[in-house]
Amino acid sequence: MQIIDKKSNTIPSPCVASIGFFDGVHKGHYYLIKQVLAEANRRDLKSALLTFPIHPAKVMRPDTVMEHLTIRDEKLELLAKTSVDYCFLIDFTKELSQLTAREFMQFILKDKYNVKVLVIGYDHRFGHNREEGFEDYCRYGKELGIEVIQAKAFYDDSVDVSSSYIRKAIDAGDVLLAEQYLGYPYFLEGKVIQGKQLGRTIGFPTANVNVSSPDKLIPKDGVYAVKVLVEDNQEEYWGMLNIGHRPTVDDGPNRSIEVNILDFNKDIYNKSIRLLFKHRLRDEVKFSSIDKLVEQLHRDEESVRKLIK
Template structure:
């Protein structure tokens, strides 16, 4: 996949079929749309492309829109590359671009700069100033420009249309296993191991406290999770807690910490990658440290039973 980050003054891409969107998470619905783009491109003997943006357009416009993203820009690019699309076009979204009508965007950007010959519209997608125009309008503009416009089929799973907002809702509810069904992969976080209070070490369950790399990345709901851990080139089984650790009076601070099973090495300041598999339980306040330790032993056994030893 070739990445195009800036627009051209004259068409420099080969003729292509394209779909437009933010593609947060590159979930199963996105992949279904991309496969339709690839199919249309193959039938026409042209290239396939995606147009997306490094930052969500509504955030660029300063509307107070605070989106918790499923994928960082780099993660999104990697997932898009795995789809086999030919081009990932990623211009910066600007206030000037937001003022373009759908027809102006199609004529001045898609047709004039990116050599788009076929435009595939997601079943629920709208673009152009105020997103006020419909598929019929896009189709008419395409006829005027010599650009074919197609309405994509929707992707459904368990009788529901898959969307990024649906995945966010599942993750915030701790349903990481269900979210994986919609994403097509396990949700993950990347960060750095930082100093913590070292309480876990004192009770026999040392933890790596994690500072997430991108502060805009969505953090799943509070609870204890079975996870896969990648650190220093190796993969391990872990149990991870997200929350405020009420038993030790952690206050309002929300921490992310992982106990890596059968692991003793010092990994402070190491990069770490967490892949969520399943939530084991919600976060609880115990009456004593002894009760907490007993529960952590049960949690470790359950995680090991679920994921196995590594």
Template sequence: MKIIRVNSDTGNLPPTVATIGFFDGVHRGHQHLIRHVVEEARRSRMMSTVITFDRHPRQVLQSDYRPRLLTPLDGKLLLLSKTGCDQTAVLSFTREMAALSARDFMRYVLVDQLNVRKLIIGYDNRFGHNRREGFVDYVRYGREMGMEVLLDTAFAINGVRISSSMIRSLLKEGRVDMARRCLGYPYTLAGKVVGGYRNGRKLGFPTANVDVAETEQLIPEPGVYAVRVRLEHSVTQLPGMMNIGTRPTFDGHEQTLEVHIFDFEDNLYGQQVMVSFVQRIRSERRFDNLLQLTEQLKDDRVKAAELLELED
């Protein structure tokens, strides 16, 4: 898949069938839409293009907005590369772009810069200044400038339409197994291993403290999860369990993400790790003493190993 960083000099591109959106998570609903773009492009003998943005629009329009993303940009581009589309065009979202009407955006960006001849829009997608206009308007504007505009159907599971906001809600409730069904893959956090409190090692469960602060990714509901961990520069996924919470047994207050990889002793400090969530085991709670906590961790490990074995 070719990646195009769109700027004022972009042009002279071949005719394309495109869709546009933020595509956070590239979930099954997005995959459904992009599949139709690819199919239409093949029928029309044109390129297929996914048009997305380098940052969440609200980050530009609201200076204090801090997104809780399903996928950072690099992760999103990786997922898009697996959809079969020919190219992804990344727009740098600015206040100037946000001020464009839908008609001007279609003319100056979609037509003049990206040579879009057919635009397939997600069932709930709107663009242009304040998102004032809708599909009927896009069709009319497209007709004026030689672009066919089509509306895609929604993708649903058991009658429920899949959306990024719905998946975020599932993760906030700790329902990572349902989020996986909607995404089409396990929800995955990326972060660097930093120094921790070393309490797990004293209990016989050494953990890596994962710092995800800079990724702006959404952190699931506190609790203990069965996970798979991929280390930097490796394709192997290692079984483990992760605790998200404040370590109440140790009178902690700040949220930490500590992952215990089964039968693993190497030093991971400074490495980037990818933690994929399989299922939530239990909520975090305070124990009266370390012996109780250790016994609970043993039970957690057994349950996590069983869940991960079922997934193999």
């Protein structure tokens, strides 16, 4: 996949394209992408996805808090796994938001990106105030020489798979449901930072993770079985992870994310790790003593070992 952003001066070959924010690159997105690839194949054209590094709503109202399933580079990594030829990364600006649907089709899709066929998500709208709809896009397409096709919707167990549906599942700690709709386990990535160094004294060292972007959605507080990829995904382990305020030891204002990696004993401070959420084990609990916490950690470890058997 070739990324074409404002720095590139490549003029793309004629292509079939779709537009979207593609947060999470979930099964619904894959279904849309498959339709783009099929149309491109049939016509012997290139395939393309047009997306925005920053969400249009955030550009329009910068104080909007948005928690995403994927940050920019994660999204590009997932899109690159499809066989799409181009990813057009376009900065959504206030000026761009002023373009009517017809102007967007003419100046951006046709003139800038050489789009011959536009595959529109079944509920996707674009152009100033998103005032127009599919029929209008078809009419402008006829005038401009862009064929407009409406994509079919994707349903899984009759659920209309969407990024916001998956965000709700993760917010509720339902990482199994999230994995079903994403098509891969939800993951966080970050650097291992120093904690209070208590973990090693109770037999459970925990790598404290500083998540790489504040825009990333953090699952509900609690304990999870996770897969852990250490440094550039070279090594894979299982681990047990806690998200929360550690009420037994400090109950501070900061939410910590820490993982005890099974069958592992290395110093990984400052290394980056990726955490893949596989199962939710339980809520975070305030124990009456550290000993009681340690007893529970042994039970958590057993639960993870049972899961991976």
